Amino acid sequence: MRALLKRYRQSIALHLLLIIFGLYFLVAVLVTVVQLYKEYENTKKEFYDEIQTLPATFGKGISDSVWTYNQELLQSILQGMYNLPIVVGVKINSLDHKMDIQVGAVFNQQNQVEYYDSKGLATEQKLTGLGANALFAHEFPIYYQGPAFSQDIPLGTVTLYSNDQLVFERVKYGFILILINSVIKTFVLWFIIYFFINKHLGKPLKEFTLKISQQNSKFPQAIDLAINWTDKNELLILKDSYNQMIERVNKHQHELLELNQVLDEKVKARTRDLELAKESAELLAYSDPLTQLSNRRAFFDYGEQLLEQAYRQQNSLSLIMVDIDNFKNLNDTYGHALGDQALVAFATTLKNNLRSTDIIARLGGEEFAIMLSNLGEDNAINIAETLRLKVSQIELEHEQLSIQFTASFGVVESLPGSSNIDSLLAQADTALYFSKQHGRNKVTAYSTIANTTTINSVN
Numbered sequence: 001m002r003a004l005l006k007r008y009r010q011s012i013a014l015h016l017l018l019i020i021f022g023l024y025f026l027v028a029v030l031v032t033v034v035q036l037y038k039e040y041e042n043t044k045k046e047f048y049d050e051i052q053t054l055p056a057t058f059g060k061g062i063s064d065s066v067w068t069y070n071q072e073l074l075q076s077i078l079q080g081m082y083n084l085p086i087v088v089g090v091k092i093n094s095l096d097h098k099m100d101i102q103v104g105a106v107f108n109q110q111n112q113v114e115y116y117d118s119k120g121l122a123t124e125q126k127l128t129g130l131g132a133n134a135l136f137a138h139e140f141p142i143y144y145q146g147p148a149f150s151q152d153i154p155l156g157t158v159t160l161y162s163n164d165q166l167v168f169e170r171v172k173y174g175f176i177l178i179l180i181n182s183v184i185k186t187f188v189l190w191f192i193i194y195f196f197i198n199k200h201l202g203k204p205l206k207e208f209t210l211k212i213s214q215q216n217s218k219f220p221q222a223i224d225l226a227i228n229w230t231d232k233n234e235l236l237i238l239k240d241s242y243n244q245m246i247e248r249v250n251k252h253q254h255e256l257l258e259l260n261q262v263l264d265e266k267v268k269a270r271t272r273d274l275e276l277a278k279e280s281a282e283l284l285a286y287s288d289p290l291t292q293l294s295n296r297r298a299f300f301d302y303g304e305q306l307l308e309q310a311y312r313q314q315n316s317l318s319l320i321m322v323d324i325d326n327f328k329n330l331n332d333t334y335g336h337a338l339g340d341q342a343l344v345a346f347a348t349t350l351k352n353n354l355r356s357t358d359i360i361a362r363l364g365g366e367e368f369a370i371m372l373s374n375l376g377e378d379n380a381i382n383i384a385e386t387l388r389l390k391v392s393q394i395e396l397e398h399e400q401l402s403i404q405f406t407a408s409f410g411v412v413e414s415l416p417g418s419s420n421i422d423s424l425l426a427q428a429d430t431a432l433y434f435s436k437q438h439g440r441n442k443v444t445a446y447s448t449i450a451n452t453t454t455i456n457s458v459n
């Protein structure tokens, strides 16, 4: 039942049919009721007309039996009348009241219904047959017309009673037939029309809905419906409109995708530019434009990291400070451009002779610092010596002259946990200063002069 109700709620065909045939059935019932009423009225009239004809048939017999006081004959005539299907009761009122008699259902003086058997004795209602609540009566006089009398002699009256229910009983079967006819017609038509509405509207709509729900939301496709209809009906027009819309949506989607791609490429290009700009900004911020070595800031940042790492791993780390000798002189003698050339050649020599993991930085002017990870003082001194030699071998050409220069070095080893960049630099600088003081083009280890320096400071 629940499934049927759900099916009804979900089916346009069933819904429409219920409305249409519900109304149709109501109208059919109304028309039938009106028909029944009319039939009832006609039948009632027919009854009345038939009752009107009875005096002509039974009047003479009744008059004769009343005149001759023949009770037996009167009773049998009354019984014959009572047996007629349109009569429910007969009442004779004779003038001398000697032949008064009633059979069946009749009204008394107080207009109440009373019931009598075929012998005229009062009885229960059942003997009168049909219910007599709605009696209607027809009264006619009886006369004696004998050859001895010139005039009709009034003998009394006969009242015939009939019943609405008899009328109804007669039309009832006709009405039931009409009603059954209407019900069968309604339901047969209902199922036939449901079949066709469902076939041509319900099913295609269901198919359409199913196919729409199965669409890929990103790339919807045109839909085809299994409708055998040569001309375009509303459903086919709806399907075509849907397909046109899908085509437009897909076109729009395609344009959007293309636009997205263009935008994506633009964003990527912009991101690349930004990254490059960032890289070059970082490079600028962290490198020396002339020598392409790290600058002072980078040296401090990277140096701190190396120091921490060495501390964690309990590794040795050494710092070398280098300063080109008499650089002012070089600048003043051969010009600033040659000075720059010397700085670049010097930086290249450092780079070529050190590991990529070492930090080489130009701290400012002609002053450089090198941080060597995993190297103790002895190794650092050796490297500084090599560099000193390599630097002294650099030859710069200037106006057919070969220009050479030297550099002084200060070396210090970091003791795990006791050093920071500033103190290391200060110590390396002390060693460098020592090299400068003792003839330049030298390598000095801080450890070799530390005591002397302390004593000097104390003095």
Ligand SMILES: Nc1nc2c(ncn2[C@@H]2O[C@H](COP(=O)(O)OP(=O)(O)OP(=O)(O)O)[C@@H](O)[C@H]2O)c(=O)[nH]1
Pocket (backbone or CB within 6 Å): 290, 323, 324, 325, 326, 327, 328, 329, 331, 335, 336, 337, 338, 339, 340, 343, 364, 365, 366, 436
């Ligand atoms: N060409 C050039 N010269 C620079 C640059 N930066 C600093 N200088 C010069 O480097 C010279 C450094 O001179 P000083 O500090 O007196 O040192 P020095 O002449 O090398 O003497 P010592 O260090 O004692 O051997 C100055 O003349 C600066 O003008 C630069 O980028 N290019």
